[in-house]
Amino acid sequence: MIARAVRRGLTRLGVVLAALALGLPAHAAPDRLPPLATTTLDGQPFAINPAAHAVVVVHFWATWCAPCRADMPILDAAFQRHRNDGLRMVGISLDTAASRSRILAGGMGVHFPLIRASDTHLRPRDLPTALPETRIYDRDGTVLARFGPLDAARFAQALDTALAR
Template sequence: MAVSVRLIMAALLGLALNVQAEKAPDFTLKSDTGENLNLEEQRGKVVMINFWASWCAPCRKEMPLLEELYDRYEKDGFTLFGINVEQNPEAAEKFLADVGVSFPILYDPESEVSRAYQVNAMPTTVMVDRDGEVRYVNRGYREGDEEKYRKQVRELIGE
């Protein structure tokens, strides 16, 4: 089945998709600490990229679970970029003040990175391997998906 058809079917079904590895689009975005972070500089690590918005109820539910993943696997060569897609970061900053996460939060107010990753569902989580290849795309979030994320992270760390 062609990759584009597989992507459409996965998006419609809200499934994780183990895609044919292709290079993850590079980006540099400003983080919540004010520094610019770049994906290419993470080469050698497994990177989870989570696109989210403060108005997205599943995103709000998922955020503490992402923090647990980050805490557990960071020492093993894993990092997580939470990319907020809202034009105005005020609501995101308020939400983050309440939740408190330690992984980097990046801002994509012009949706340039979101477009590069073809984000069409909230949240969307992309798993990038140590070589900078996209290996999994997860669209949406349902309770229990954190176990799927754990399996994907462990697999990619183990390679």
């Protein structure tokens, strides 16, 4: 329990220090979807282009974060319900030392892609300062909603609103 708290604090501290070193505000998450091009943890090519006109859900998480793992079934159910409605979803793991297989196991068999933040070109300002964080982006790549630990009803309502636009 103490080790988890220390890791959580170190992750948060690392994000803040990286942002400060680059002269970026540590607390301000971007309002635009950053482009992502990488390989998923199961070896598949993955890309999200902000200009693709899809609703995108990005879930930042880590295997050691219990609320992050608790969000996975909510996210997976939403993905399976809406993946044919123009929804793209990705889980971005902030684990640094965990193996690919451990991260995949922590993802609890979700049907959406999982990637590691360290395998992307995300800038420190693109990363959250606390976990979990789930962002919903509209079809123009603008963030519509940000969530900490998910409330299933509020998340579903925000996602439905984004998909209806």
